[in-house]
Amino acid sequence: MxxxxxxxxxxxxxxxxxxxxxxxxxxxxxxxxxxxxxxxCQGEEIMGQKVFVGIKMFKPGMNELKxxxxxxxxxxxxxxxxxxxxxxxxxxxxxxxxETHTLTPQQLTDLASKE
Ligand SMILES: [Zn+2]
Numbered sequence: 001m002x003x004x005x006x007x008x009x010x011x012x013x014x015x016x017x018x019x020x021x022x023x024x025x026x027x028x029x030x031x032x033x034x035x036x037x038x039x040x041c042q043g044e045e046i047m048g049q050k051v052f053v054g055i056k057m058f059k060p061g062m063n064e065l066k067x068x069x070x071x072x073x074x075x076x077x078x079x080x081x082x083x084x085x086x087x088x089x090x091x092x093x094x095x096x097x098x099e100t101h102t103l104t105p106q107q108l109t110d111l112a113s114k115e
Contacts, residue, residue, distance in 0.1 A: 005019065028063075063080070
């Protein structure tokens with residue numbers, strides 16, 4: 001099973017994850033929040049249709065990560081500064097986010113130059 005062996009925050013807005021198969025990825029915390037797997041953020045599947053129970057609006061602190069807490073041995077629960085903490089990222093979903101949204105060295109340089 002693919003699991004993270006190291007998770008760190010190189011910048012306040014970045015998350016760096018190293019996996020047990022030597023894959024590593026740096027993603028924006030904003031992306032992690034955007035991909036929050038809870039029903040409130042991703043919509044709930046009801047009778048085969050996606051139903052959104054809330055409208056996504058920007059809230060102060062929503063992309064600011066307070067804590068990542070291991071859940072059993074299958075994933076992580078993220079707690080955000082706006083109080084949102086219902087999203088549990090399984091290793092599989094976290095890996096998918098890392099593979100899809102990993103930042104290139106060029107993007108990292110561009111972000112650093114805007115600090
Ligand atoms: Zn959520």
